[in-house]
Amino acid sequence: DTEVTQTPKHLVMGMTNKKSLKCEQHMGHRAMYWYKQKAKKPPELMFVYSYEKLSINESVPSRFSPECPNSSLLNLHLHALQPEDSALYLCASSQTRGGGTSPLHFGNGTRLTVT
Amino acid sequence: AQKITQTQPGMFVQEKEAVTLDCTYDTSDPSYGLFWYKQPSSGEMIFLIYQGSYDQQNATEGRYSLYVHKARKSANLVISASQLGDSAMYFCAMRETKALNSGGSNYKLTFGKGTLLTVNP
Helix, strand or coil: CCCEEEECCEEEECCCCEEEEEEEECCCCCEEEEEEECCCCCCEEEEEEECCEEEEECCCCCCEEEEEEECCEEEEEEECCCHHHCEEEEEEEECCCCHHHCCCEECCCEEEEEC | CCCEECCCCEEEEECCCCEEECCEECCCCCCCEEEEEEECCCCCCEEEEEEECCCCCCEEECCEEEEEECCCCEEEEEECCCCHHHCEEEEEEEEEEEECCCCCEEEEEEECCCEEEEEEC
């Protein structure tokens, strides 16, 4: 079982809806990530939070709004999405110590469909 | 320029045989990490194995071995004694340091395009 939990597993939303993706980890990791993965493509980094502060935003459109309320939780708020935003959204966490040596631990993802 | 290259879109292997999945990387960061992940059709990304730029020996985790050749900038994954459950997409990934506008730095994990491994009975 994965130690990073994402909810919901599946989400269908219209272009005018507002929804949120949730991610939770209890491994004591202080870095958390959102990745977007289109079918048959590799994951692409969207956001990185380090110690609950946004440290990397990979030029993601403002219709995606991340939030890190505490060290265990990471949310991704969605508003006015487009059909091309349909994808698997993966959350991950990692230790912050050890430089670039710590692996990212991923959740099972949320499969998002925008109609 | 692509930083992580996987040139095998698909690979086939007979059950119980070994298979090598190729990966090359490109970085000027002296401190980097090389990772392999497995992604079954269910979607979960499963961490398999890691080796850092300062590690002297190749890594082994059970049936997985990571062979890094720094001069060739290759990081190949060998799966020994393949099992039917090994059928999945395999991603090579590299973690580099990214300088932040705030003056600090953080680490960015970049994935290759993946290799779809099929294990035949």
